[in-house]
Amino acid sequence: MSIRKRPIPGIGQPCSVIVLGGVPLGTRLDERQSMRLMDFYADAGGNMVDTAEVYGNWVPGKTNASEIVIGKWMKSRGNRDRMLVTTKGGHPDLGSMNVSRLHAADIRADAEGSLRRLQADVIDLYWLHRDDRSIPVSELLGSLGRLVEDGLIRSFGCSNWETDRIAEANRLASEQGLPLLAANQAWWSLASLNTAHVEDPTVVVLDEAMYRYHAETGLPLFAYSSLAKGLFAKMEAAARTGMPFEAPPLYDLPSNASRFEQARRIATERGVSISQVALSYIYSRRFPAFAVVGATDESQLADSLGAGDLMLDDEALALLDNGQFSE
Structure with missing residues (x-):
């Protein structure tokens, strides 16, 4: 098993x-289960665990739980130099999602807390988890730039930002000789998304304008929810057993039935799983693209990691895209 790797500025x-x-x-x-899963991932050649200050905060007694266990794992394994330490901050408090936490003091406090929990000397890639359009991009760049100057982080990116704000940030950074956004995170998968059923208005779904921006600039793109909660694997299991399948409202669109059939055909031709096709659909791009996968056991993770060197050609991508994103 080998996992392809791509550079990030x-x-x-x-x-x-x-x-x-x-x-x-x-x-x-x-x-114990978390460390075992991370061991499995690292042993296969993986080197980034996508976490955030807020992960765990919705579970009583589990505040910052994800960062804490990742920090313990890296410390106990002595593998900090082999892992890319990355996390996200600036997320609103879960009880007041309409109240932004993106002023300089919020960003610094979150970064400093993440460093302590991750037991790291520096964060390789620090993401702002949300945006606040009432705050000038220049102010956010200044807050992040000071974290770089002070040695807390090496680089920074954005998560759930709209395309115009990303473009403005990198334009201003270029003009002023400041560090550019190193990458962007957005909601993206092979499955078409029924945005009417997206409950959180602060998340950003990849659209054509954002895709074109990445294709034209080469800005790395990280896709979260990259397997659409296992949608196509569930569809395949239902088709194999002859059982009816009802897609959840979020993914209940006719286009997903068509994408399923194309992905299933490609999977059969390549001798791979349909989930591996769905992941390869993300990272088989001419610009650096990465798929963030969720897993709760080694068998799930092994299937995802099996996609790590599978590349789809332009023809396969065009069939899956149905003209939406392919170059």
Whole structure:
């Protein structure tokens, strides 16, 4: 099993195209289970666990649980130099999602707290978890730039930002000789998304404008919810057994039935799982793209990691995209 890696500006080592999602670590999974899963990922060549200051805060007694268990794992394994330490801050408090936490003091406090919990000397890639359009981009760049100057972080990116704000940030940074955004995180998968059923108005779903921006600039893109909660694997299991399948409202669109059939055909031709096709759909791009995967056991993770060197050609991507995103 090998995992393809791709570079990210400002970071000393390339990143695995399959990134382990940190939401279940320390929350759905206890410490022993979490460490076992991370061992499995690292042994396969993976080197980024996607976490955030807020992961665990919705579970009583589990505040910051994901960062804490990742920090314990790196410390006990002595593998800090092999892992890319990355986390996200600036998320609103869960009880007041309409109140921004993106002023300089909030950002610094979150970064300093993450460093302590991750037991790291520096964060390789620090993400602002949300945006606040009432705060000028220049102010946010200044807050992040000072974290770089003070040695808390090496580089920074954004998560759930709209395309115009990303473009403005990198334009201003270029004009002023400041560090650019190193990467962007957005909600993206092979499955079409029924945005009318997206409950959190602060998340950003990849659209054509954002895709074109990444394709034109080469800005690395990280796709979260990259397997659409296992949608296509569930569809395949239902088709194999002849059982009826009802897609959840979030993914209940005719286009997903068509994408399923195309993905199933490609999977059969390549001798791989349909989930592996769905992940390869993300990272088989001409610009650096990465798929963040959730897993709660080694069998799930092994299937995802099996996609780590599978590349789809432009023809396969065009069939899956149905003209939406392919170049």
